Every structure is written in structure tokens, then in C-alpha cells.
Amino acid sequence: MRRLLLLLMGVVCIAFAGFAQTRSVSGMVSDQSDGNPLAGVNIVVKGTNLGTSTDTNGRFTIDVPNTANTLIISFVGYTTQEVQIPAGNFVAVSLVPSASELQEVVIAVGSRGPQRTITDTPLPVDNLNIRDLTSTGQITFDKTLQYRVPSFNTVNTPVNDATSLFDPYEIRNLGPSRTLILINGKRKNLTALVYTQTSPGRGETGADLTAIPIDAIKRVEILRDGASAQYGSDAIAGVMNVILKDRYEGTSVSVNTGSTLKYGGFGYGVSYNSGGNVGTRGFINYHASFQHQELTNRKDKIDPDRDFIDLTDGSLNARNGVNAFLARFPDGLNKNGTPENTTARFLINSILPLNDNTEVYGNAAYVYRKTNSFANYRQPYWRIDQGLLHKRIPGAPDYTGDDYTGGPNGAAVQAAFAADKAAGLYEGYIGYQPTFDGDLTDYNATIGLRSADLGGWKQDISLTVG
Structure with a gap:
């Protein structure tokens, strides 16, 4: 022991x-x-x-x-x-x-790193592959980014006129004109649409992200911070570089369909992606797709008191008109929801080697979209049509008020309205529904020549139109 x-x-x-x-x-x-x-x-x-x-x-x-x-x-x-x-x-x-370490962000934007987000660089860089995008279940490129990229937001605004053609987007609450969109490292064209309504990006324009088909994308690199010193003033919010599919690995066909539970909105689509290889480095990859989305209509009951205060002249006739009209049409005949939308896309991406050090590259895309959206319904106690959009139904209710003097010609309109009302023109008048029919054609193309190791120099000359 x-x-x-x-x-x-x-x-x-x-x-x-x-x-x-x-x-x-x-x-x-x-x-x-x-x-x-x-x-x-x-x-x-x-x-x-x-x-x-x-x-x-x-x-x-x-x-x-x-x-x-x-x-x-x-x-x-x-x-x-x-x-x-x-x-x-x-x-x-x-x-x-x-x-070299201070310039890591430049290397990361064009990197092939498999990680979801590169966090060991001075600025955050997201790297998304096709599986990251398709796993969201969304059918448009902008909506997939909303589910995958922090600080990226896109808003569906179905009653904002031309905005219905494609939704505005933003990074870090900065509008669409503040984010630079690249396709294979080259600038994508901006659209001709300027957002004029009370929507995100008002007074700005931007690139149409919905024009880029998801199945044609290999990966997406997103720099979520200002890069205007390197790329220019349109990169204040960040830079998005979309890398298209390149070498042919097989043909793919995908079909999607879906609908809301009780508000309509049935949609369906089909996409086809194929191509071929040219030698050991060359390729041609092409994509074609079609998508149709029917109207969704989520109708809610309107508060008569609120409409009386906001939309009428406050007269007794207006009060009676509001109560009677909304008793007959509780939803005010509004159509609120995603508009009907039909889109066709075609895209091609290619590289053709000329020798071991030189190659010709290019990509092109064409998009056609047609949409039909609805503005707020013009109830009879809110707007009149001066007999242009309806026929009188003798003995039917008159839901109009007393005063329609708004606008530059208010006095003349009011005088005509008073005479028409006394004659019974507005008997049976139930208002009207403004619509917006939009047609969009968008195309962009890039062709270029690049070479490497020619006397220690690298050359890249390209032309981009859209």
C-alpha cells in the first residue's frame, strides 16, 4: 500500500x-x-x-x-x-x-467553388447551382432567387399597369437599376419598361430576370455588396453573374403544373434543353420553353364605410349607392391576383475553338410574353362612364352619387352628369373594369473572340446587343 x-x-x-x-x-x-x-x-x-x-x-x-x-x-x-x-x-x-488576399472578391465572383456562400472573402458571395434553384419549386428565375439569396426581394404587383409584365426586384432595398446583371460575364440589356407606379424601383428600369430560363443555367454567382468601383454605378447594390450551361451532358425535358387551392391560377409549362459537343472544348447548348399562367382572383369583401369615406362625395345618394351596390356585389367586382401570363423563351450558348489558344464564343436569347391584368374595379359610386360603356336598364337601381367634379373638366362633367342622371341614364349602371394588355419582346446576344498566352497577354473582344 x-x-x-x-x-x-x-x-x-x-x-x-x-x-x-x-x-x-x-x-x-x-x-x-x-x-x-x-x-x-x-x-x-x-x-x-x-x-x-x-x-x-x-x-x-x-x-x-x-x-x-x-x-x-x-x-x-x-x-x-x-x-x-x-x-x-x-x-x-x-x-x-x-x-492577393485583398483581391479575393474578384476571384470569388468567377470561382467554381461548390459552397453555398463564400464567407471567407471581404464581401459575401453566393454560389448557386441548378439544383439550388430547382429545389425551390418556383418556375421563374427571380422567384427562385427570393427563396435562396439573403437580402434579395421581388414583389408581385398585378394591378400596377405595365409592371405586370415582370416583377421589380431589389437587393438590400436598392432598386433594379442598382444591381448589375451579367450573362457569362457580359452585361445583360435593360428593359424598355420604366416603373412609374407605387412599386419597388419606382422611376427605374432593370434587366428582366424572368427572361432567363432556369433550365438553361449552370450556376449563379451573386456579390451581395456594392461593387461600383470595379463595375460601375449600376453595381451599387451588387453584381449577379449568370453562367449558362456549356458542355453537352444529355438532353432534358421538364414539365410543371400547379394551381392555388380555391382562387384559380392554374398553370403549366414545358422546357427542353439539349445540345452537342465540338471537339474537346467546343459545344452548342440550346433551350426552348413555354409557360402559361391563368388568372388568380382572390376576392374579399369590401367595407362599405371605408369606400363611402374614400371614394364618394359624402352625399346621401352616395351612401345609399354604396350600401346597395356592395349588398349586391360584396367584393365590389374586383379582380385581385396574379394576371394571366403566357411566355415563350429560346436561348443558345456556344463556344467554337479555332486553335489551342483561341476560341469564338457567343450566346443569344429571345423572349415573348403576353399578359392580361386588371386594375381596381371602378364602382358606380366612384367613377362614371357618361353612357359610353353601358346601356340604360329602365327601372334598375342607380348606384351613383351626386358630385363628380374631379379632374380638369370637372364643371362640364358635373353638368353633363346631372342631366344624364335626371334622364335616368345611370339606371342599371354597375361600373367598369379597366384592363392592361401587355406584349413584351426581349432579345439579347453576345459574340466574342478570346485568346490566351499570346506573348503573355490575354485578349477578349466582344459585342453585346439587346
Whole structure:
């Protein structure tokens, strides 16, 4: 028993002796370019998991084993250094800024990294492949991004006139004209539509993201921060680079369909993607698709008191007209929802090698879209038609009010209305429904020639139209 006790005491003494064989090392880390101290620099004892970081004054203290003789000093944007521990146990280090690390964001935008989001760069970069996009279940490119990209937003605005042709989008609450859209690294054309209604991006225009078919995309690279210094003022919100499918790997056909539970909106679509390879580097990849979406109509009951206050002259006739009309048509005959939409797309992407160092590349796309949307219904107590859109039904209810003097010709309109009302013209008048029929044709094409390693230079000349 005594021998066992002595053995245990010996082990404890050896352990304490081992723990005691350390020494304290301190130091300071600064920027070589200006001499300022660096906070948050990583200090690691080489060959161990012991480490610390510098304080706000660039200073640090760490206990290291007596056998350790090297510290690893690293910091983002600076070249990593290995420093020998001197006999005085004080280390003074000046880190050299690393130009290659500061330019990582440029490399990342065109990288082929498989990770979802690149977070070890100065700016966040999202890398999405086709599986990331199709797994959202959405049928348009802009809607897939809304489900996959933080700070990206697109809004469906079915009663905002031409906005129904395609929804405005934004990154970090900056409008569509503030995000640069690239196709294979080349700028995509802007649309001719300027958002004039009270929707996101009012007064701006942007590229039509819905014109890019999902099945033709290989991956998407998104820089979610300002890059105007490199790309120009249209990249204040960020940059989106859409990489199209290239080498032919097989033909694909996809079919989609769906509908809301009780508000209509039945839709269906079919897409076809195929192509062929030319030699070891060349290819032709093409895509064709068709999509149709029927109208959705989510009708809700209208509050008579609110319509009376907001839309009428406040007269007794107007009050009676509102109550009678909404008793007959509780939803006010409004049609609220996604408009009917039909879209056809064609896209081709190709590279043809001329020799080992030179190739011709190009891509082109054509989109046709037709949409039919509805504005708010003009109830008879809100708007009159002066007999142009209806026929009188003698003895039918008159839902109009007394005063329609709004507008530049208000007095003349009011005088004509009073005479028409007295003659019974508005008996049976139930208002009218403005509609917006939109036709969109969008095309873009890029053709270019690039070569590499010609006397140490790389050349790329291209023409993009749209």
C-alpha cells in the first residue's frame, strides 16, 4: 500500500513539473505600411492548439511550452508569418499587407467553388447551382432567387399597369437599376419598361430576370455588396453573374403544373434543353420553353364605410349607392391576383475553338410574353362612364352619387352628369373594369473572340446587343 501511495505521489509531482515547464511570451503586432497596431491578429504556437489574439493596442501575452520556439502570426489581408521566439520572450512583428488576399472578391465572383456562400472573402458571395434553384419549386428565375439569396426581394404587383409584365426586384432595398446583371460575364440589356407606379424601383428600369430560363443555367454567382468601383454605378447594390450551361451532358425535358387551392391560377409549362459537343472544348447548348399562367382572383369583401369615406362625395345618394351596390356585389367586382401570363423563351450558348489558344464564343436569347391584368374595379359610386360603356336598364337601381367634379373638366362633367342622371341614364349602371394588355419582346446576344498566352497577354473582344 505504501509503495502504491509513493508511486501516485511521484506521478503527481511529475505532472506538476510538466505543467510548470512553460514560459510567458508577450509581444506586439503592427502594420508594416503605417506602423499602426493591429487588433484581432491570430497568434498560434506552432505544433500545438495553443493560441490567442491581439488586443486593441496590438499587444498579446501567451503561455507557451519551454520546448516551443515558433509562433504563427496570421490576419485577414496580410501575409502569414512564422516568428522565432527570442531569448527575451518578447516578439515584435510587422505584418505585410497581401495584395492577393485583398483581391479575393474578384476571384470569388468567377470561382467554381461548390459552397453555398463564400464567407471567407471581404464581401459575401453566393454560389448557386441548378439544383439550388430547382429545389425551390418556383418556375421563374427571380422567384427562385427570393427563396435562396439573403437580402434579395421581388414583389408581385398585378394591378400596377405595365409592371405586370415582370416583377421589380431589389437587393438590400436598392432598386433594379442598382444591381448589375451579367450573362457569362457580359452585361445583360435593360428593359424598355420604366416603373412609374407605387412599386419597388419606382422611376427605374432593370434587366428582366424572368427572361432567363432556369433550365438553361449552370450556376449563379451573386456579390451581395456594392461593387461600383470595379463595375460601375449600376453595381451599387451588387453584381449577379449568370453562367449558362456549356458542355453537352444529355438532353432534358421538364414539365410543371400547379394551381392555388380555391382562387384559380392554374398553370403549366414545358422546357427542353439539349445540345452537342465540338471537339474537346467546343459545344452548342440550346433551350426552348413555354409557360402559361391563368388568372388568380382572390376576392374579399369590401367595407362599405371605408369606400363611402374614400371614394364618394359624402352625399346621401352616395351612401345609399354604396350600401346597395356592395349588398349586391360584396367584393365590389374586383379582380385581385396574379394576371394571366403566357411566355415563350429560346436561348443558345456556344463556344467554337479555332486553335489551342483561341476560341469564338457567343450566346443569344429571345423572349415573348403576353399578359392580361386588371386594375381596381371602378364602382358606380366612384367613377362614371357618361353612357359610353353601358346601356340604360329602365327601372334598375342607380348606384351613383351626386358630385363628380374631379379632374380638369370637372364643371362640364358635373353638368353633363346631372342631366344624364335626371334622364335616368345611370339606371342599371354597375361600373367598369379597366384592363392592361401587355406584349413584351426581349432579345439579347453576345459574340466574342478570346485568346490566351499570346506573348503573355490575354485578349477578349466582344459585342453585346439587346
